[in-house]
Amino acid sequence: xxxxxxxxxxxxxxxxxxxxxxxxxxxxxxxxxxxxxxxxxxxxxxxxxxxxxxxxxxxxxxxxxxxxxxxxxxxxxxxxxxxxxxxxxxxxxxxxxxxxxxxxxxxxxxxxxxxxxxxxxxxxxxxxxxxxxxxxxxxxxxxxxxxxxxxxxxxxxxxxxxxxxxxxxxxxxxxxxxxxxxxxxxxxxxxxxxxxxxxxxxxxxxxxxxxxxxxxxxxxxxxxxxxxxxxxxxxxxxxxxxxxxxxxxxxxxxxxxxxxxxxxxxxxxxxxxxxxxxxxxxxxxxxxxxxxxxxxxxxxxxxxxxxxxxxxx
Amino acid sequence: xxxxxxxxxxxxxxxxxxxxxxxxxxxxxxxxxxxxxxxxxxxxxxxxxxxxxxxxxxxxxxxxxxxxxxxxxxxxxxxxxxxxxxxxxxxxxxxxxxxxxxxxxxxxxxxxxxxxxxxxxxxxxxxxxxxxxxxxxxxxxxxxxxxxxxxxxxxxxxxxxxxxxxxxxxxxxxxxxxxxxxxxxxxxxxxxxxxxxxxxxxxxxxxxxxxxxxxxxxxxxxxxxxxxxxxxxxxxxxxxxxxxxxxxxxxxxxxxxxxxxxxxxxxxxxxxxxxxxxxxxxxxxxxxxxxxxxxxxxxxxxxxxxxxxxxxxxxxxxxxxxxxxxxxxxxxxxxxxxxxxxxxxxxxxxxxxxxxxxxxxxxxxxxxxxxxxxxxxxxxxxxxxxxxxxxxxxxxxxxxxxxxxxxxxxxxxxxxxxxxxxxxxxxxxxxxxxxxxxx
Numbered sequence: 058x059x060x061x062x063x064x065x066x067x068x069x070x071x072x073x074x075x076x077x078x079x080x081x082x083x084x085x086x087x088x089x090x091x092x093x094x095x096x097x098x099x100x101x102x103x104x105x106x107x108x109x110x111x112x113x114x115x116x117x118x119x120x121x122x123x124x125x126x127x128x129x130x131x132x133x134x135x136x137x138x139x140x141x142x143x144x145x146x147x148x149x150x151x152x153x154x155x156x157x158x159x160x161x162x163x164x165x166x167x168x169x170x171x172x173x174x175x176x177x178x179x180x181x182x183x184x185x186x187x188x189x190x191x192x193x194x195x196x197x198x199x200x201x202x203x204x205x206x207x208x209x210x211x212x213x214x215x216x217x218x219x220x221x222x223x224x225x226x227x228x229x230x231x232x233x234x235x236x237x238x239x240x241x242x243x244x245x246x247x248x249x250x251x252x253x254x255x256x257x258x259x260x261x262x263x264x265x266x267x268x269x270x271x272x273x274x275x276x277x278x279x280x281x282x283x284x285x286x287x288x289x290x291x292x293x294x295x296x297x298x299x300x301x302x303x304x305x306x307x308x309x310x311x312x313x314x315x316x317x318x319x320x321x322x323x324x325x326x327x328x329x330x331x332x333x334x335x336x337x338x339x340x341x342x343x344x345x346x347x348x349x350x351x352x353x354x355x356x357x358x359x360x361x362x363x364x365x366x367x368x369x370x
Numbered sequence: 371x372x373x374x375x376x377x378x379x380x381x382x383x384x385x386x387x388x389x390x391x392x393x394x395x396x397x398x399x400x401x402x403x404x405x406x407x408x409x410x411x412x413x414x415x416x417x418x419x420x421x422x423x424x425x426x427x428x429x430x431x432x433x434x435x436x437x438x439x440x441x442x443x444x445x446x447x448x449x450x451x452x453x454x455x456x457x458x459x460x461x462x463x464x465x466x467x468x469x470x471x472x473x474x475x476x477x478x479x480x481x482x483x484x485x486x487x488x489x490x491x492x493x494x495x496x497x498x499x500x501x502x503x504x505x506x507x508x509x510x511x512x513x514x515x516x517x518x519x520x521x522x523x524x525x526x527x528x529x530x531x532x533x534x535x536x537x538x539x540x541x542x543x544x545x546x547x548x549x550x551x552x553x554x555x556x557x558x559x560x561x562x563x564x565x566x567x568x569x570x571x572x573x574x575x576x577x578x579x580x581x582x583x584x585x586x587x588x589x590x591x592x593x594x595x596x597x598x599x600x601x602x603x604x605x606x607x608x609x610x611x612x613x614x615x616x617x618x619x620x621x622x623x624x625x626x627x628x629x630x631x632x633x634x635x636x637x638x639x640x641x642x643x644x645x646x647x648x649x650x651x652x653x654x655x656x657x658x659x660x661x662x663x664x665x666x667x668x669x670x671x672x673x674x675x676x677x678x679x680x681x682x683x684x685x686x687x688x689x690x691x692x693x694x695x696x697x698x699x700x701x702x703x704x705x706x707x708x709x710x711x712x713x714x715x716x717x718x719x720x721x722x723x724x725x726x727x728x729x730x731x732x733x734x735x736x737x738x739x740x741x742x743x744x745x746x747x748x749x750x751x752x753x754x755x756x757x758x759x760x761x762x763x764x765x766x767x768x769x770x771x772x773x774x775x776x777x778x779x780x781x782x783x784x785x786x787x788x789x790x791x792x793x794x795x796x797x798x799x800x801x802x803x804x805x806x807x808x809x
Binding site: 074133141143144204205 | 373377380384589591592594
């Protein structure tokens with residue numbers, strides 16, 4: 058399927074005096090997706106994001122936004138929620154939101170009516186005339202989120218959007234992100250939280266030591282990291298389990314094997330998929346099959362494995 | 371351009387509406403008025419403590435008798451007391467209210483330098499001169515009598531003249547001397563510029579630091595260029611400063627007029643009559659002449675250069691201070707960078723106080739052209755009509771320097787505002803100048 062690229066990052070390199078922040082980085086972010094930008098601290102995520110936002114410029118390479126090289130007009134098409142974020146503490150909430158919206162090019166009237174809608178939705182109306190320092194951290198984060206999306210950008214760049222939120226508000230923000238995706242917004246999500254990557258992202262890129270080490274759709278990556286690990290649950294009496302336990306240990310070398318309340322749980326790894334059918338057939342004879350699935354590695358495991366397995370480049 | 375305007379607006383309005391701004395702007399002149407009133411009150415109500423002197427007169431004809439009538443304010447002479455120096459010394463230390471003994475030895479008239487004051491409590495400067503002058507007057511009267519000179523003759527000899535000092539113009543006509551007015555004007559406007567640069571330059575630095583520590587800066591510069599944010603802040607605060615100065619000037623003038631009117635109408639009246647009197651005697655300055663002096667100064671040039679050096683100096687220094695604000699993480703870290711910025715400022719103030727004596731000397735000329743000191747020093751010289759080419763050179767250099775300094779500051783600023791938790795060194799600042807950016 059041919060999809061338009063919302064962000065096309067080509068061979069980007071950025072050097073600072075002492076180190077290289079990005080080393081020949083290429084990433085393709087398809088339109089209308091939530092794209093996860095992963096990587097340990099110092100991998101170069103923030104440098105990359107700042108280049109896309111035209112805060113800094115690359116030493117070499119290029120970024121295309123919807124096919125066109127980055128230009129000042131793109132600023133109003135991007136919404137950016139930085140990881141290090143805050144607001145003027147002494148300024149009124151409403152006035153400040155209005156100011157930030159107008160900096161993005163919205164007219165006062167337009168900004169006002171949109172803000173009213175968003176403040177309503179996030180239960181912030183009573184705080185319009187309060188100073189920012191009177192707000193809780195969570196409420197400040199809500200205001201920041203509103204300001205980021207208010208000008209209805211085509212591309213949304215969110216750096217650790219869930220930090221500082223309690224679970225209820227994190228869910229609220231997550232729903233908003235999904236809603237924005239469904240309405241066509243492309244979202245670049247930079248985060249350390251692998252559970253939000255699994256829950257939200259369609260594709261990812263993993264940056265490590267200034268390079269892209271992994272990229273593609275989540276499913277593809279998980280398949281690439283599959284290790285032929287399976288989980289089987291069989292219904293069988295304890296006596297039968299006791300009779301078979303020796304054989305099972307010898308033949309499958311299971312990573313998990315236990316019986317409880319009439320069910321045997323078994324987890325094992327096969328050298329390849331060829332022996333799966335025969336193994337499964339053998340197991341079926343031992344009892345009723347209640348559960349069978351392949352154990353795909355979680356993103357956190359893939360992350361840790363990629364980051365630690367690599368030689369120091 | 372539109373975004374800069376938005377930033378200027380925000381910087382201006384948030385500051386002007388602050389309680390502290392309103393309070394300071396209204397209270398500033400009130401404080402000036404209170405200070406002014408206090409000074410008048412102190413000078414009017416001050417009591418000089420009495421300095422009591424026992425006079426030991428050993429002269430055969432009681433020469434010291436007359437001292438009592440010559441005593442100035444705050445001095446009391448006790449004359450006609452019997453006894454010798456031992457008795458007087460005892461009395462000095464027994465009586466709490468006595469401060470000193472004044473001794474007129476036997477041959478005091480023939481040898482006046484044998485007269486001396488022995489004190490228990492050291493006399494104040496005022497008392498010293500009061501006592502000396504009383505003694506001199508007594509001696510004077512004796513000498514007049516001795517040489518048989520009438521008092522009126524002596525007064526005539528001693529009469530002081532108040533020599534008029536005038537400017538002799540090329541045309542041969544005389545013009546009132548306005549160099550004092552020019553000095554005051556030069557120093558005053560130089561000092562105002564110094565105040566403005568410091569007060570509002572530091573405000574720029576604080577504003578930058580506030581944006582950095584509150585972490586709003588990255589949100590803003592994803593919409594505007596860092597340079598726009600910096601310039602918007604600098605210009606907005608310049609407007610705040612101008613607003614405050616205009617209000618202060620108006621209110622201060624008003625307050626001083628009111629206080630002066632209430633506190634000392636008599637004194638003012640007296641001063642006027644006094645000056646009328648001396649004027650009649652020695653042909654001093656009259657009101658018309660003062661007006662003439664004021665009209666003689668080229669106010670267009672003065673005001674024009676005031677605004678120019680005011681803005682030029684402010685732009686130069688506030689951009690440097692903005693860079694400092696961007697380079698550090700907390701206000702306490704600004705010290706190491708503040709010194710090279712505040713030193714030339716303080717230095718130029720000192721220089722301008724000195725060059726007033728020789729406004730066209732080599733130092734005055736150099737520092738009034740050197741861009742880091744020129745806003746203050748040239749402003750102090752401007753009332754003395756320095757050569758036009760020097761003013762032009764000074765202005766030109768200032769413009770070049772502030773363009774350069776805002777460019778440099780912009781580059782440091784751009785990198786610095788996104789560096790959290792790192793304290794920059796001078797070497798790093800230099801590196802930042804050459805990072806590639808979009809600006």
